[in-house]
Amino acid sequence: MKIHIDIDCFFVSAARIVAPELEHKAVAIGGRSDTKIFTKETKNQTVNFENNGSFVPTFYKAYESKDDDLANFKDANGRIRGILTTSSYEARAYGVKTAMSIHQALQLCPQLIIKAPNMSLYQELSHKLHDFLALKIPLIEQASIDEFYGDLSGWIEDEDIPRFIDNLRHEIKKELQLPVSIGAAKTRYIAKLATSYAKPFGCKTITKYEFDKFINPIKVEDFAGIGKSMKNRLHSAQIKTLGELRKRRGTVESWGPYATELYKRVNGESDAEIQTQHTRKSIGISRTFDALYDRVELQRRVHVLARHLSFAIMKLEVIPTVFHLGIAYEMNQKSHKNISLAEIFTEKKFDTLCINLFLEADIHKRLKIIRLSINCSSFTRDSKKELSLIGFEEEQKMHKLTKTTQTLREKYGLDAIKFASEF
Incomplete structure (x- = not known):
């Protein structure tokens, strides 16, 4: 027989280990999309390759803030922002649900205790x-x-x-x-x-x-x-x-x-073997933010996301061949663009590719954008695609430069080296 083991309300259960007084209380873990990566405030970011799933980011802060009271979820205008990643069963009895806004959850359950996520602990x-x-x-x-x-x-x-x-x-x-x-x-x-x-x-x-x-x-x-x-x-x-x-x-x-x-x-006729080792098939990054119209600023944010994702790709030591960029607009509109490219991976080429994908995907130019996402998949080790030899020598030089940049970022931090286009 096969068994399936699931941690009950994992993030809440983890919070209760640190703070036992939260037992038997209505508790929820709330999060805001980390838009600090678009500013100078981001520090001590680390990369997660080991676990995935809902609300498990590829990038998270290695040393997270302990200031997790309600003020932590308010924006500059005093509005409570963010969504719930999970909630305790005591909170669910009031109708509180995963992916609900914190503002809505507090209306249903005013005594709800909101705690900030702690990915390192998880x-x-x-x-x-x-x-x-x-x-x-x-x-x-x-x-x-x-x-x-x-x-x-x-x-x-x-x-x-x-x-x-x-x-x-x-x-x-x-x-x-x-x-x-x-x-x-x-x-x-x-x-x-x-x-x-x-x-x-x-x-x-x-x-x-x-x-x-x-x-x-x-x-x-x-x-x-x-x-x-x-x-x-x-x-x-x-x-x-x-x-x-x-x-x-x-x-x-x-x-x-x-x-x-x-x-x-x-019907119980199909099954799959237990895989003790998982091979990652894709890697991505996305951010949700306040509705933004400024296309110049949005392109700058694409540059930032591309740098972060390039760092992760180099750390994985893979060469992706399928690239996807998605845009979510206000008024529930969406758009995306894909491209297949079997060439040596370099950060500069990847950065340019992401900008071009954004320009092609941005079909609702009169609407503000609330989310950007970039995903890379079909690694050469899995897809068996052959790399193009066109410009191979020049590409190798750029790849060497990317590796040098990677070494410096590994030593001094992900934000140690940035392209001028990010400023």
């Missing part, structure tokens, strides 16, 4: 949990900063698994002070679903005899992998539960390979 606790699980389970996979999979096949007999995972969650709570919920099933996909029904601080094992009873009543949108578009398509076909989906195999499989694989996962 990374430390995640490492400790991984090391602890590795002592208990032969194969363990870290899926995100707060989510793990394990394979108990041949290690624990199926009939002993409910007792094993129950003991495991209590051991984790005792040793690390972290509350976890654990789901167990024949496949990792069903185990993950079981975990969501075990929360908070619970366990749930789905045997083959309980499979139909458990799966059939669940809404299709509650299954991982069924997003908004797939949900709408299923609903239009009068498929609203997983049981109804399982009865309509022909219909679902006629929608193509993705839907076919999805059907197999729901």
